[in-house]
Amino acid sequence: MDDAFDSAMHGLADRRAAEADLASTVLRAVPVTGASVSTLGGILEKETISSTDPIAARVDELQFDLGEGPCWDVVAAGRPIFEPEIQTRPRHRWPAFIEAIQREPVGAIFAFPLSIGTLRIGALDLYHEGPAELSDEDARRAAAMATLISRYVMRRALRLAGEPDPSEHRHARRVVHQATGFVIAQLGLSPEDAYLLIQGQALAQGRTMNEIAHDIIDRRLSFTTDDGRIEEES
Amino acid sequence: MTKTSRQERLLEVFATLADTLVDDYDTVELLQMLVESCQELLDVSAVGLLLADADGNLEVMASTGEDSELVETIQLAAEDGPCIEAFRTTSVVHVPDIASAPERWRGFKAAALHSGFASAYGIPMRLREETIGSLNLLRTEPGELNRLDLRTAQALADVATIGILHERALRASDLTRRQLQLALNSRVTIEQAKGVLAHTHDISPEEAFGLLRTHARSHSLPLGVVAERVVHRELIF
Incomplete structure (x- = not known):
């Protein structure tokens, strides 16, 4: 398991890593069903840049369309959100999202903010097919991976923006x-x-x-x- | 300075440089000492030293002042001015009267005149076929530097060049670039450390540089090491 985490961290730190592989790299080190990486929250466009499967992508899509859900809240608060029983005992109030998620095979959602200092740039969403707890150790790992993904996502955004030259002078x-x-x-x-x-x-x-x-x-x-x-x- | 004391001082500077080179030394500190020695010993007002990065762009590594006006003047001399010319042609470039310098150097001209400089020299830093940067001498008087001063400046530039490249002889030859990059990176770290101290002490980056050097000296640590520890928050003062 440690090896899996180390190798995932190594993969995420690689600037040349393919963006499509970000989510599956996370999945190697945390015991959940699926994961997705998305950008949102002001400076970057709403976009899922990597997901392990169609359900993971769907969880993001629903939140984007409805304008509510864990990924929005983690970006606003800068703290992770844990929903171990999202279908039956949600801890947060997202009426439209909770209703929509009933139709998906998703029992638990864990969301982590992506940020660089004060800049909140997106979210790492993890889901489990049934109700599930994320252990403290797994939460720490996911947060550590979110830190590396944040740098990757920021660099990607700068690259797409044409990476304004640090200085002409x-x-x-x-x-x-x-x-x-x-x-x-x-x-x-x-x-x-x-x-x-x-x-x-x-x-x-x-x-x-x-x-x-x-x-x-x-x-x-x-x-x-x-x-x-x-x-x-x- | 009398002739004797100047010669003694010059001897001291070269002896210190030699001492530095046989020991483990910090490149930026070495270059800083060099520009300050030039300013003290030669008939010049300000001195800057520039090294080329992998793309052949010259960066200010050390200067006799950290104020942005001076650093900018030296940097401009390195973009379109005597420094880049000295680097490219590998020969000494003399600008006896900055006011009548070529029009293509207008950025340098404006900045230098604004800072009160009247003449300038660009001296290449070269060892055999390798040119790694240039030394910039700025004077408030127009005209030529005396021959002995110019010779001394070239000798000091040569010593610095050997200092920077000296590991090359011990290791593979492609290390030259990496040695240079290392020196350039340590300048970046020093700027970052200046920022950290400027914020924590609520002082200017120029004053922060003084603080950084004082700490390095009083603890007999290389400037680059102190800067590295400051930016990684392992050292707080």
């Missing part, structure tokens, strides 16, 4: 690296994620990384964690 790169340092200190992120956050912020606001970086260094934009959640102040 080389001196500007220094500013971006300095701003990365500010974000590291503010959010306790790794340099890699802090840089991705600035890139994603630029994409979200349709501005250059250089502009975002200047805002950070001149203290016009800062990021703070509040109660474990990450907020953005401008």
Whole structure:
């Protein structure tokens, strides 16, 4: 099992991994029936970019169409959601989604947010055919995999957006690296994620990384964690 | 500086450089010391040192000041100015009067004049067939640098080049690029560490650089190592 998790983590960390394989890689390490990876929540289009089977894709599709469900809530809250008995004893109120899911062979749903710092970019949805609990260990694994998938999904989004050049001007790169340092200190992120956050912020606001970086260094934009959640102040 | 004390100082600088090279050393710290020695010993106002990345773009690795105006002037000299020319032609490029520099260098010209510089030199950093970057000397006076100063600058640039490439002789030759990339990466880490300290101490990135160096010195640690620990939050000060 550890080997399966390690190899899944390794696969998800690979920048050249095929996006279609993301969900099946997760399935190798967590005992659920199916999984899907989707982008949603503001800066990225609603889209399922990987799913293990038609049911997993259907769970996402229903939530997209109905505008409610676990994937929306995890993106809003930045915390995972566990629904071990979604058909009979749902813990959350999603009237339309709960009704629709009755017609699908889905007994349990576990959703994890995809995010880079303050940027919420999507969800990792896991489902089980019957009612099921996710052990603490499996939840930790799924969350760890969601972290790697977040980076993959952010890079994919940047690539699709034509990856705006970090800077047309080389001196500007220094500013971006300095701003990365500010974000590291503010959010306790790794340099890699802090840089991705600035890139994603630029994409979200349709501005250059250089502009975002200047805002950070001149203290016009800062990021703070509040109660474990990450907020953005401008 | 009197002639004797200058010679003594020069000797000291070369001795320190030699000491650095036989030990385990930090490239950025070495280059930083080099530009500061140039500024102290030569009749120049500011000095920058640039290394080329894999695509042949020059990046500022060390400068006598960290303020953005100076760094930008040096960077512009590396895009369209004496530094890139020195790098490409592998010979010394002299700009005795920046105001009448070629029009294609207008970015560099504007920034240099704005910062009060009147003349500049680009000196290639070369070891045999390998050119890895260039040294940029900026002066507030127009005209030529005296011959001895120019010779000293070239010698210092040569020592730095050997310092950066010195492992090459010990290992495979394709390591040159990786050595260079390592140095360039450590500059990125230093910028990140400046950001971390600027935020935690609520100071400017320039002041943060001073803090970083002071800490490295007082704990006898290479600058790159301190920066690495700061950005990974293993070291908090």
